[in-house]
Amino acid sequence: MAETLQMEGLGFEVPVGSIDGELKKLWEADEASTNASLMNFAVYSEDPGSLVRNSGIVREFTEEHACRAILIAMDREAGEADIHAWITAHCHLAHGRKSVCCEQIAFLLRGTAAGRMRNTVFAHLASDLPLVFWWQGELTDLFEESLYRLIDRFVFDSADWEDPAEGFARIREAAEDVQHRIVVQDLSWTRSNHFRLAVAALFDDLVAQRAIPEIEEVRIVAQPGHRTAALLMLAWLATQAQWRPGLELGLAAERAEGCDECHLFESRGGKSVTARIDWDAEGAPLGLLEIGAPDLMLRISREPGDTHLVHRLERAGHVLEQCGPADPDESAELVGSQLSRGGRNSLFRKVWPAFFDLLGAG
Amino acid sequence: MSNPFRDELVARARPETCTVVIFGATGDLTHRKLIPALYNLAVDGDLPAGVQILGFARRDWTDDYFRESLGKVNREVSRTGHDDAVWGPFAESIHYHQSEFQDTGGYQRLAERLEEIDRRRGGAGNRLFYLASAPEFFDDIMQHLRDAGLNEEREGCWSRVIVEKPFGTDLPSAQHLNQVVNATFEESDTYRIDHYLGKETAQNIMVLRFANSIFEPIWNSRYIDSVQITCAEHFGMEGGRGGYYDKAGAMRDMVQNHLLQLLSLVAMEPPTDLSADGVRDEKVKVLRSLRRWDTPEEIAANVIRAQYEAGHVNGKPVVGYREEDRVDPESMTEAYVALRVLVDTWRWSGVPFYVRMGKRLPKKATEISIHFKDAPDVLFNALPGGVPGGNVLVIRIQPDEGISLRITSKLPGTSLRMEPVKMDFHYASSFGKSSPEAYERLLLDAMAGDATLFARRDEVEEAWRFVDHIEHAWHASGTPPPMASYVAGSWGPKEAEDMLAATGNDWRRL
Numbered sequence: 001m002a003e004t005l006q007m008e009g010l011g012f013e014v015p016v017g018s019i020d021g022e023l024k025k026l027w028e029a030d031e032a033s034t035n036a037s038l039m040n041f042a043v044y045s046e047d048p049g050s051l052v053r054n055s056g057i058v059r060e061f062t063e064e065h066a067c068r069a070i071l072i073a074m075d076r077e078a079g080e081a082d083i084h085a086w087i088t089a090h091c092h093l094a095h096g097r098k099s100v101c102c103e104q105i106a107f108l109l110r111g112t113a114a115g116r117m118r119n120t121v122f123a124h125l126a127s128d129l130p131l132v133f134w135w136q137g138e139l140t141d142l143f144e145e146s147l148y149r150l151i152d153r154f155v156f157d158s159a160d161w162e163d164p165a166e167g168f169a170r171i172r173e174a175a176e177d178v179q180h181r182i183v184v185q186d187l188s189w190t191r192s193n194h195f196r197l198a199v200a201a202l203f204d205d206l207v208a209q210r211a212i213p214e215i216e217e218v219r220i221v222a223q224p225g226h227r228t229a230a231l232l233m234l235a236w237l238a239t240q241a242q243w244r245p246g247l248e249l250g251l252a253a254e255r256a257e258g259c260d261e262c263h264l265f266e267s268r269g270g271k272s273v274t275a276r277i278d279w280d281a282e283g284a285p286l287g288l289l290e291i292g293a294p295d296l297m298l299r300i301s302r303e304p305g306d307t308h309l310v311h312r313l314e315r316a317g318h319v320l321e322q323c324g325p326a327d328p329d330e331s332a333e334l335v336g337s338q339l340s341r342g343g344r345n346s347l348f349r350k351v352w353p354a355f356f357d358l359l360g361a362g
Numbered sequence: 363m364s365n366p367f368r369d370e371l372v373a374r375a376r377p378e379t380c381t382v383v384i385f386g387a388t389g390d391l392t393h394r395k396l397i398p399a400l401y402n403l404a405v406d407g408d409l410p411a412g413v414q415i416l417g418f419a420r421r422d423w424t425d426d427y428f429r430e431s432l433g434k435v436n437r438e439v440s441r442t443g444h445d446d447a448v449w450g451p452f453a454e455s456i457h458y459h460q461s462e463f464q465d466t467g468g469y470q471r472l473a474e475r476l477e478e479i480d481r482r483r484g485g486a487g488n489r490l491f492y493l494a495s496a497p498e499f500f501d502d503i504m505q506h507l508r509d510a511g512l513n514e515e516r517e518g519c520w521s522r523v524i525v526e527k528p529f530g531t532d533l534p535s536a537q538h539l540n541q542v543v544n545a546t547f548e549e550s551d552t553y554r555i556d557h558y559l560g561k562e563t564a565q566n567i568m569v570l571r572f573a574n575s576i577f578e579p580i581w582n583s584r585y586i587d588s589v590q591i592t593c594a595e596h597f598g599m600e601g602g603r604g605g606y607y608d609k610a611g612a613m614r615d616m617v618q619n620h621l622l623q624l625l626s627l628v629a630m631e632p633p634t635d636l637s638a639d640g641v642r643d644e645k646v647k648v649l650r651s652l653r654r655w656d657t658p659e660e661i662a663a664n665v666i667r668a669q670y671e672a673g674h675v676n677g678k679p680v681v682g683y684r685e686e687d688r689v690d691p692e693s694m695t696e697a698y699v700a701l702r703v704l705v706d707t708w709r710w711s712g713v714p715f716y717v718r719m720g721k722r723l724p725k726k727a728t729e730i731s732i733h734f735k736d737a738p739d740v741l742f743n744a745l746p747g748g749v750p751g752g753n754v755l756v757i758r759i760q761p762d763e764g765i766s767l768r769i770t771s772k773l774p775g776t777s778l779r780m781e782p783v784k785m786d787f788h789y790a791s792s793f794g795k796s797s798p799e800a801y802e803r804l805l806l807d808a809m810a811g812d813a814t815l816f817a818r819r820d821e822v823e824e825a826w827r828f829v830d831h832i833e834h835a836w837h838a839s840g841t842p843p844p845m846a847s848y849v850a851g852s853w854g855p856k857e858a859e860d861m862l863a864a865t866g867n868d869w870r871r872l
Contacts, residue, residue, distance in 0.1 A: 034791050197371065202411045320412055325406065
């Protein structure tokens with residue numbers, strides 16, 4: 001090792017070749033702790049300063065998700081190629097009784113290290129456990145076949161991408177390449193989870209259900225940085241209600257005058273459905289969803305910072321209002337909540353055709 | 363008409379919105395279990411929109427008083443805590459209906475009130491009746507619901523009933539209860555709740571057996587020596603429980619329902635599918651296959667009943683069973699029971715299932731342990747001392763839910779020494795998030811029409827048929843088996859130890 005780097009919160013630095021031995025020593029030093037692991041959880045970033053931040057995220061994440069955490073930060077601009085590694089364990093009292101700990105290995109890879117990145121990750125996976133890989137930031141050339149073929153669940157946030165169309169094209173190509181064995185999870189999709197649950201719950205109402213073919217308007221208010229979250233939610237509505245993309249975009253613009261982004265659909269019964277998306281920089285990432293039909297208004301809203309959504313259904317002079325949970329704002333919590341639910345995320349893939357149409361049309 | 367926005371959203375049967383009518387709404391079950399369960403479902407966003415709750419009870423309470431009373435307890439016991447932002451709108455959906463259970467007019471007013479709720483909802487609505495009252499009122503409630511037409515399906519909307527245990531006190535009373543309930547509701551609309559089946563680990567028994575390929579091939583008499591099912595409780599008759607318990611006993615209170623349900627899940631054949639009847643068909647076959655002992659002597663040899671004497675639990679002195687509050691000083695009710703059960707099927711021929719339940723044992727624990735046969739008497743088993751301990755697979759139901767497997771391993775060193783070691787999986791260590799309460803899962807299932815985790819009529823009656831022949835020998839034969847005793851805070855009577863020792867076994871130390 002050429003030099004020792006001081007990184008607060010990452011544990012102690014160890015030679016890369018000695019990681020397994022040093023981890024063993026870590027456990028031998030504390031017999032009171034239980035090592036628990038249900039998955040390999042890799043967090044990758046091309047921000048060299050991300051390690052300390054991500055270590056803090058993993059510390060909280062491991063309270064609910066036992067894992068072997070592998071943090072990787074790349075500094076591709078560095079001249080000389082080298083690798084630094086740190087190990088530590090995050091311990092929590094499980095149900096106030098015993099100390100349950102999860103191992104963390106952090107890597108800083110500097111210089112041209114593409115091949116070494118894959119090797120570094122794969123050499124330190126806990127065997128037989130699935131690999132959840134959280135890619136932070138823009139997809140780069142390091143997201144390629146020999147990496148994604150070994151991933152079981154790939155997590156990203158399309159809100160981080162400058163060009164979502166290009167990013168999704170690469171994700172779709174990768175998913176098709178491995179015949180969808182990889183579970184793909186966009187945090188922008190997860191952001192609308194409780195909005196979707198609330199829509200489903202409100203349409204359990206029989207009168208509201210009968211109004212589904214009559215829906216005329218949809219309005220979404222979102223932060224400008226969360227366009228993909230808004231479009232994914234709209235794509236889900238269109239897919240589930242079997243709306244087809246409308247051709248007369250001029251008409252859409254006319255009907256939704258003044259909206260920031262407009263889309264037109266045609267319902268199964270041939271009715272036109274106008275969808276408008278408005279941006280509110282001060283609001284919650286997803287702040288409002290309104291669905292309107294004659295004599296029916298469904299409204300799900302969230303104030304910035306609130307942990308609850310307000311669900312409201314107005315129809316035939318009757319108002320139903322209740323509260324439900326909201327999705328967290330923090331990326332780490334979104335990753336955690338999605339992993340708690342598990343599943344193959346097949347609904348996300350189901351909405352892709354409608355979503356890609358909307359993405360291109362915007 | 364269906365709701366396309368529900369499709370593929372969650373991996374479970376879809377609960378439908380309804381009005382939940384709770385009979386016995388001012389009682390402990392409603393306050394401590396049912397309302398907190400419904401509230402937690404609302405917190406998690408799982409409660410269908412528009413669900414209304416109508417409490418039916420005798421006390422002269424108002425909507426507001428009822429809500430306040432429920433809110434106070436929810437604040438103490440809710441799994442997710444108590445958030446006024448959620449409780450406020452949730453409480454608005456709670457209503458109170460005062461009536462005697464025998465008052466015909468009370469049910470007519472109930473019907474009007476339900477219609478009013480339906481009108482506000484915009485049409486006929488689903489109804490879920492929950493019998494949380496004392497069982498002696500079930501007859502009246504069923505009769506009046508039928509007379510008021512509240513049991514009938516209307517305009518595609520269902521009416522279902524959830525029945526709380528006890529499902530009778532013996533076979534005739536269970537059959538009577540089933541007749542009364544089924545005279546009002548179809549069996550397919552009847553949900554007999556056994557909250558043990560709603561526990562995560564109980565649900566996991568089927569997953570463990572049928573989602574893993576390594577267990578099913580060895581899940582039979584060729585590889586399994588015996589099975590033990592233990593439900594230990596450290597508490598006694600606190601809180602006036604003696605009055606009820608002294609009439610029921612361990613056999614009726616726990617074995618007839620919870621423990622025989624667990625036994626069924628362990629011993630059942632793979633169902634043809636995961637439908638409610640697919641699973642319950644296989645469970646009832648197990649209950650039909652339980653060997654009945656013909657004479658009091660056979661029962662004495664295979665079933666041990668006992669009462670605890672004064673002793674110490676958790677370092678504190680406790681009185682004996684007959685000295686407990688509201689217990690008859692001459693009581694012949696068992697506070698402990700241990701059974702050797704045989705399941706007469708091809709798979710389980712000759713494998714004893716040892717089932718025990720007791721009060722005032724050293725700790726609270728419920729678990730199932732599968733004891734595998736020893737390795738052949740060659741190689742390591744041929745060495746002096748043989749292999750210490752056999753393989754045991756343990757499914758811990760509560761507390762500390764999890765699964766462990768005991769295997770034999772060589773101790774490090776130059777000599778050959780072997781010791782049992784344990785591979786242990788703890789839910790709490792691996793899944794930090796707390797599991798939903800059993801009632802949460804079961805209420806959602808009833809709203810979704812999924813009866814898999816509820817007891818079917820024939821299951822209940824078969825379980826009673828098995829238990830009744832033992833109860834008969836205890837209480838109606840001329841030569842009843844003796845009542846054993848054990849010191850409170852110990853693991854039960856010596857007779858129970860002897861029963862296993864006779865076949866070369868011993869109870870697993872928990």
